[in-house]
Amino acid sequence: MVLRDFFIGLSQNELLNSAAKRYGLKLGAQSVVAGTNIPEVIESIRELNAHGISCTVDNLGEFVNSREEATEAKNQILELIDAIHESGVDAHISLKPSQLGLDIDREFCHDNLREIVARAYEYNMHINIDMEDYARLQPSFDLLEALSQDYNNVGTVIQAYFFRAEEDIKKFKDYRLRIVKGAYKEPAEVAYQDKADIDQNFIQLIEYHLLNGKFTSIATHDHNVINHVKQFVKNNNIPNEKFEFQMLYGFRKDLQLELAREGYNFTTYVPFGNDWYGYFMRRLAERPQNLNLVVKQVFNK
Numbered sequence: 001m002v003l004r005d006f007f008i009g010l011s012q013n014e015l016l017n018s019a020a021k022r023y024g025l026k027l028g029a030q031s032v033v034a035g036t037n038i039p040e041v042i043e044s045i046r047e048l049n050a051h052g053i054s055c056t057v058d059n060l061g062e063f064v065n066s067r068e069e070a071t072e073a074k075n076q077i078l079e080l081i082d083a084i085h086e087s088g089v090d091a092h093i094s095l096k097p098s099q100l101g102l103d104i105d106r107e108f109c110h111d112n113l114r115e116i117v118a119r120a121y122e123y124n125m126h127i128n129i130d131m132e133d134y135a136r137l138q139p140s141f142d143l144l145e146a147l148s149q150d151y152n153n154v155g156t157v158i159q160a161y162f163f164r165a166e167e168d169i170k171k172f173k174d175y176r177l178r179i180v181k182g183a184y185k186e187p188a189e190v191a192y193q194d195k196a197d198i199d200q201n202f203i204q205l206i207e208y209h210l211l212n213g214k215f216t217s218i219a220t221h222d223h224n225v226i227n228h229v230k231q232f233v234k235n236n237n238i239p240n241e242k243f244e245f246q247m248l249y250g251f252r253k254d255l256q257l258e259l260a261r262e263g264y265n266f267t268t269y270v271p272f273g274n275d276w277y278g279y280f281m282r283r284l285a286e287r288p289q290n291l292n293l294v295v296k297q298v299f300n301k
């Protein structure tokens with residue numbers, strides 16, 4: 001827990017974030033971030049596609065404080081959408097509202113996001129609104145609801161550590177949803193703190209959406225949850241077209257390949273870009289053993 005708080009603290013350090021951006025991919029982040037530019041990430045997607053794995057691509061970006069930065073992020077995502085379409089790879093987009101100006105002006109963020117969703121809609125491409133911390137939860141759901149009045153290619157994430165997750169999943173059952181445990185540090189007033197409680201809620205939410213929802217992305221590296229889901233879909237005759245497993249790029253690669261080989265839909269979350277620092281620190285917070293990646297990277301040089 002102490003290490004988790006330490007790395008979450010580091011992930012929120014804006015000064016370290018901007019220093020990291022200047023020095024390119026370092027500290028072992030290369031193994032969990034698929035390159036720094038669009039041609040590199042398209043190549044990484046192609047390799048995963050060759051193994052029957054689809055991708056959701058995140059053009060990394062955090063601490064966006066100005067309209068210029070948010071507009072630049074929007075333009076990069078539009079460029080990425082065009083590149084995915086033109087190259088014909090099997091991929092869709094994951095993005096964070098804060099990157100598009102949520103903390104600056106909600107209307108401005110909505111307009112940026114709308115432009116992205118509209119472009120992707122032309123190509124029949126899905127847009128996933130990643131969920132950030134609690135302060136941004138309701139504003140992100142509001143964006144989803146506003147956009148889904150005109151577009152059906154947008155979905156979001158339900159974080160199992162929140163007490164309100166059960167209510168949210170019922171409300172948004174007609175959406176394509178990714179279900180996760182939750183990656184941020186949240187207070188006891190709004191979120192379960194105990195791993196066992198989070199895991200239990202995670203399973204309940206997954207089962208609910210598998211039975212009642214549109215399409216379920218089960219995003220976890222937890223083999224116990226994955227095995228439970230395999231058994232649950234079998235017992236309830238839930239067809240493979242109704243769900244997929246998702247994992248992050250660079251984690252449990254053998255298990256990713258195995259699930260795809262077994263015939264399950266599988267999507268890898270592929271982050272890329274210079275702004276890798278916060279993402280990488282959250283991964284270390286989840287599993288300090290991920291520091292092994294750093295050590296391996298240093299010694300492989």
Ligand code: FAD
Pocket residue numbers: 129130131132157159180181182183184219220221222223246247248251252268269286287
């Ligand atoms: P953990 O609870 O971290 O691990 C459970 C057990 O699984 C461990 O005890 C270990 O036995 C095993 N295990 C885990 N990792 C490994 C490994 N690398 N190697 C070997 N064994 C391992 N969070 C958000 O808040 N918002 C989002 O939008 C979001 N999107 C996500 C998208 C994807 C595709 C994924 C995979 C995660 C996302 N997350 C998001 C992060 C998520 O909330 C969790 O913080 C993160 O996935 C860690 O939880 P876990 O379910 O993987 O398992």
